Amino acid sequence: MYVIGATIVSVATTFPEFCVSFIASLMKHPGTAVGNSIGSAVCNIGLILGTSVLVKPMVVQKKTALRQGAFMIAAGVLVTLLAIDGQLSHLNGLLLLVGLVCYIWYSVRRSAKQPNCTANNTPRTAGGEWLCQQRFSSILRFCIGGLSVGLGSVLLVQNAAVIARWLGVPELIIALTLVSVGTSLPEYVTSLTAIVKGHGDLGVGNVLGADVLDILWVLGASSLVRPLSIQRQTQVLDFPFMLLLMGLCVLFSSTGQRIYRWQGATLFGIYAIYLLLMFHLFT
Incomplete structure (x- = not known):
């Protein structure tokens, strides 16, 4: 289940971030593209995981947390x-995508080694026509949803620039806060629901997997579309806080014991400090 949370679910919940940053890059808004990606990675741990643990402490498998956490930290350092x-040049973007391929290959390989729990429990469908209709309906809804996210991303990028000019703050800060929190809502719903239902591995797996995808995929x-300029703020504030939260996330989830509320409060507190420093130093 942990592997599922770190791959399939994470790809779906990270799709809004991908659309927003990809379209922002096409529309020559590098601050929005970078800010949305890095801001989402920080938000996933500090806000989403932090507050989810405050709602309900959970237990995560040590080995799987270390494996997925290692990929997350490696992506952040890279x-x-x-x-x-x-x-971030075209070559840098290509290197990140190579890292994405390695991550997906590893996740699929790990998943293949796990026993298939549903093979003997899945009921056979009597009507092939009904099954075909269900598949067509799912594909149609997926396409409509993807198109809606794409159109919404265009509007989000355009209005983020307008809001930034109206408030007199850089686009990067709007992307790191409002935009990234908005695009991270699917991760929030997925992780919180999983944790409340007692599936801590799936909740944490979604967060770790989403952070890997935010960096390597998004x-x-x-940056493969267009080289992205990295502002000084990102180098001296955003990256350090992202790596700090990643390290603490792996530390808290790899003990083999329960992730306690005080640890969730620590993650959320660091996220709050990060926001305060951002607005104090760069606005």
Whole structure:
């Protein structure tokens, strides 16, 4: 179940971030593209996981947390090093996407080694025609949903720029806060629901997997479209807080014991401090 949370569910919940950053890159808004990706990675741990644990403490398997957490931290360190010159180039984007392929390959390989729990419990469908209709309906709804997210992303990018000019703050800050929180709502609903229902592995797996995808998939594809400039704020504030929260997330979830409320409060508190410093230093 943990592997499912870190791959399939995370891809679906990260799709809004991908659309927003990809379209922002196409529309020449690098601040929005970068801010949405990094802001979502920070929000996933500080806000989503932090408040979810405050609602209900949970237990996560140690080995799986370490494996997925290692990928997350490696992705965070990689993008920090690649952006040290103030830009994510086409080559940097290609390297991030190569990392994405490695991550997906590893996740699929791990999933294949797990016993199939549903193979003997899945009822056979008597009507092939009914099954075909269900598949067609699912594909149709998926396409409509994807189109809606794409159109919504265009409007979101355009209005983020308008709000930034109206408030007199950089687009990057709007993307790191309002935009990233908005695009992270699917992760919030998924993780909180899973944790409340007692599926801690799925909840944490969704957060770790979403952070990996926010960096490798979202930033990789966006910088492949057009090189992305990395502002000084991202280098001195956003990246350090992102890596700090990633490290604490792995530390708290890899003990093999319960993730307690005080640990959730710590993650949320660091996220709040990050927001305060951002608005104090860069607005």
